[in-house]
Amino acid sequence: MTAKTLYDKIWDSHLVSSDEDGTSLLYIDRHLVHEVTSPQAFEGLRNSGRKVRAPEKTIAVPDHNVPTTLDRVDGVVKNEESRIQLDALDKNARDFGIHYYPVDDVRQGVVHIIGPEQGWTLPGMTIVCGDSHTATHGAFGSLAHGIGTSEVEHVLATQTLIQTKSKNMKVEITGKLSSGVTAKDITMAVIGETGTAGGTGYVIEYCGEAIRDLSMEGRMTVCNMAIEGGARAGIIAPDQTTFDYVKGRPHAPKGAEWDMAMEQWKSLFTDEDAEFDLVLTLKGEDIAPLVTWGTSPEDVLPITGVVPHPDDFEGGKVAAVKRSLEYMGLTPGQKLNEIAVDTVFIGSCTNGRIEDFREVARILDGKKIKEGLRAIAVPGSGLVRLQAEEEGIAQILIDAGFEWRLAGCSMCLAMNPDKLEAGERCAATTNRNFEGRQGRGGRTHLVSPVMAAAAALTGHLTDVREL
C-alpha cells in the first residue's frame, strides 16, 4: 500500500466521487455557520426550494457582529444593519432546524472557539465554515478550511464540497521553545519564512517536538494562521493531548462509540515513508518573540529588531513596504521595542482561549497597565469568560485596568462597535494587520498574548522576556 500523509488519509476517507480531471466531491462532517457569510446562502436555498441536507451536522452561532459590551444582555444592538444580520441568522437557524447558540446562550462565542469547546470538532473529520480561520480546527487532526458563501450554500444543500486536492507541505518545528516564546510566535515565524503566498496550493502538516509539546489551545493558534500563509488548511496529528481535550465534551462520542472512535483516531498520522511536496524545518530554539511591523502578516521580525527599509526587499514588495510604512507611520531603522501603542486587544479565534488569558494574567498579576492606554480583553466564548472568572483571571485583568468583555470577534475585524480610530496603534493578539482591518486608518501590530500584556504594562511594544 502507498504511504500516505495525514491529509491524504482524511481526503481518501471522505471522497464521494472523483472525476478523471481530479475534480472531486468531498463529504463534509461538520458545517459551522455565522451571521456574516450565510444570509445569501440561506436565501439561495429558499429561492430554489432546497432544504439543509444534514441539519444535525450544521452548527450556527453569531460572532462577528455582536456587541461585546455588557449592555448586550439587554438585547442592545444599536447598528441596524448588524441587527438585521443577527436576526437573519436567528430566523435561518430556526427555520432550517440547525444547531444554534444564540447571543444570550452562555455557550455562544467565536465560531472557531465553540466548535472545539462543544466537542463538534473531532479528529479525522472534514470541517468547513464560511470563514478563512476555519483552519483552526486542523489542530485536532481534522481537515478544516474556509469556504465562500456559494460554497456554504452548496454544503447546506448537499453536505459535500467540490474540491481538487491540494499538495502536501510539512512544517517541522524541532526542539524546545525558549521562555517567553509561544504558539503564536511559531505560526508567525512560519509565515515570515514562507510569505503570505508560500502556502498557496498546499495543506500544511505541522509536526516536530515543539508542536507536540503544545497544548490544544496552542495547536489551535498555530493552525488558525495557516491561512495567513496562504495554505488551504493546517493540520496536526492527534495524540493523547488531543484525546484528553476531546473526551467528555458535550458532542464527543461516549461509551462504546468512544472506544470505536479511538481505534480510528490512532491511525490518524502520516506514514513514515509518505512524501511531502515541500518541507520547511525551523528550530524551536531559534524562534524569538515576534511582532509585525507592516500591513501583511508576513511582515514579522523579532522584537529585538528594527523597522526595515523598503530597499531591503525585491520586486513588488518594495512598493508594498513603502506603502505599509507610510500607513503604519514608521521609519526605517526605528527600534521595534520603542514603538508606542495606545490600545491593546486580547482575544479572537487566534488567542481568545482560556490558556491565553491564563498567560496574560501571569504577566499582569498585581500590576497596572500604562496610564491612558485602552486595554480590552474579549473572551472567545461565554464559557471561557466564566472559567476565567472562576479562576480569578478576569479579576487580575480588571484590576490591571483591562475592560473585561462578553464573547465575540470584536476588534479583530471591527465589524461591531469595537474599533480603532485613524492613527491609533494597537498591539493585538489577532491574525491580520491589513490596512483598515481594525478600523479605517488603525495601525495593528500582531503579537502573542504575553507580548500584548507586556505592551499594556509599558505602553510600547516590549520584549516580554525583559519584564
Next chain:
Amino acid sequence: MEKFTSITGVAAPMPLVNVDTDMIIPKLFLKTIKRSGLGKNLFDEMRYTENGDEIADFVLNQPAYRKSQILVAGDNFGCGSSREHAPWALLDFGIRVVISTSFADIFFNNCFKNGILPIVLPQEDVDKLMDDANRGANAVLSVDLENQTITGPDGGEIKFDVDAFKKHCLLNGLDDIGLTMQKADAIDAFEAKHAVSAPWV
C-alpha cells in the same frame, strides 16, 4: 450565474502585491444580506476619502479606467478573509477578469462561482499585460475563455491554463449545486457507509 465566454474591455493596472479582501471590500459593507450593490464600495478605502470624496489618483477613479472590465494585479491577489463579498463587489463594478501571478485559494474559487475568470500567468506575461494596462484608454484586452487566450492591444496573444471543470461551468453559466445534486445516489451511499464506520460523526 452569468455565462462567461469572451470579453473585450479596458484593463486597469493594480501592481500592488498582497491586495487582501479587506481592501477589496472593507468590513462595514459585509453587513448586507444581499449579493448586489457592492460595486460602489469596491476598494472603498483606497478609492474614497473618509468624507466619501473620490481620491483622484486611484486607478479606477481615473477617466480611462472607470469602466474597466479587467484587472491586472500584483502577486497573491485576494488574500485574507473568505468573504465572497469581494468577487460580488468586483462583479457589480463590472470586472469580469482578474490577471495575476497568483491568487489566494478561497478568493480564486469564489470568483468562478460568480462568473469572474481569474487567470494565473508567469511573471513576464503579467509584466507585459501590466505595461499594456498602463496605456489608459488604449489598454484594451480581449479574453477568450473557449480558446484560453488573451490578446493585447498590439495583437500579441498569450495562452492561459484553466481547470477543465471550472471552464465548463463558466462557459455554460452552470449552478454547481444542481450538478452535485445529480450525484445524490453517490452521496446517499457514502452517507450510509459513513454512518456505520463513524457513527459519532
